[in-house]
Amino acid sequence: MKINPSDLGLAARVTGLTKTYGRGDGAVTALDDVSVGMRRGEFTAVIGASGSGKSTLMHVMAGLDTPTSGRAWLGDSELTALGDRELTRARRRGAGFVFQSFNLVPVLDVRANILLPFELDGRRPSRDDLQWIDRLIDSLGLAARAGHRPHELSGGQQQRVAIARALATRPDVIFADEPTGNLDTRTGREVLALLGESSRAHGQSIAMVTHDPVAASHADRIIMLSDGRIAHDGGPLPAGDVSDLMLSVEVAR
Numbered sequence: 001m002k003i004n005p006s007d008l009g010l011a012a013r014v015t016g017l018t019k020t021y022g023r024g025d026g027a028v029t030a031l032d033d034v035s036v037g038m039r040r041g042e043f044t045a046v047i048g049a050s051g052s053g054k055s056t057l058m059h060v061m062a063g064l065d066t067p068t069s070g071r072a073w074l075g076d077s078e079l080t081a082l083g084d085r086e087l088t089r090a091r092r093r094g095a096g097f098v099f100q101s102f103n104l105v106p107v108l109d110v111r112a113n114i115l116l117p118f119e120l121d122g123r124r125p126s127r128d129d130l131q132w133i134d135r136l137i138d139s140l141g142l143a144a145r146a147g148h149r150p151h152e153l154s155g156g157q158q159q160r161v162a163i164a165r166a167l168a169t170r171p172d173v174i175f176a177d178e179p180t181g182n183l184d185t186r187t188g189r190e191v192l193a194l195l196g197e198s199s200r201a202h203g204q205s206i207a208m209v210t211h212d213p214v215a216a217s218h219a220d221r222i223i224m225l226s227d228g229r230i231a232h233d234g235g236p237l238p239a240g241d242v243s244d245l246m247l248s249v250e251v252a253r
């Protein structure tokens with residue numbers, strides 16, 4: 001049976017996902033039978049100790065990495081049923097990325113960096129796409145910077161460009177892996193507010209990995225991983241409760 005996750009209101013979904021690195025005595029189980037769905041329009045925070053499998057889960061859900069076993073869907077595509085070329089295409093169409101290290105192309109200006117996902121996908125942005133991108137550039141306060149190159153921008157501005165680039169194609173899900181990790185506290189808060197706003201105002205589904213309880217408190221949903229398993233999955237929580245949750249698994253380990 002072909003399950004269509006969009007019928008279920010899900011932007012991305014994994015079932016029975018296991019990811020093992022290495023073999024024999026040296027094998028590490030990064031994900032251990034994880035099943036979870038990301039609902040459309042939802043802003044999900046993924047928390048958990050270092051090494052608990054957060055990045056691995058994001059990478060498999062986004063089609064950047066393949067699981068050892070289990071299945072993954074992004075939008076209408078079952079990633080785990082695709083060959084390499086189709087997987088690349090599904091990832092380019094369905095996923096946006098925001099990384100800790102911004103990952104902008106140094107020789108391209110701000111506007112060209114934001115248009116890059118279209119370029120990579122070999123398609124021209126439509127007039128509607130271009131209007132949306134102009135709105136993004138304006139609303140992210142980048143209008144005066146559109147012709148600048150990344151090295152001419154502050155860290156916070158570079159991360160705003162990365163967010164604009166992720167939003168540009170209106171992907172099924174934006175995956176953000178510790179997007180505030182390289183920013184000072186205040187700039188980090190601004191970037192978080194922006195992600196929250198993208199989700200609330202534009203219905204963009206976002207999955208964000210974070211260590212920071214305050215960052216997680218911006219989310220509609222909080223998933224916690226512990227040793228490659230889901231240890232908590234629930235609604236929004238104030239930062240203090242997120243801290244307690246994180247401590248509870250640290251103590252139990």
Ligand SMILES: Nc1ncnc2c1ncn2[C@@H]1O[C@H](COP(=O)(O)OP(=O)(O)O)[C@@H](O)[C@H]1O
Nearest residue numbers: 021028029030049050051052053054055056057
């Ligand atoms: N490429 C890799 N090769 C071997 N082990 C890896 C690799 N990537 C991650 N791991 C291991 O998998 C586990 C989960 O890693 P990761 O998903 O990066 O956790 P997190 O993002 O929560 O810190 C860790 O034990 C890590 O050392």
Ligand SMILES: [Mg+2]
Nearest residue numbers: 054055056177
């Ligand atoms: Mg990580």
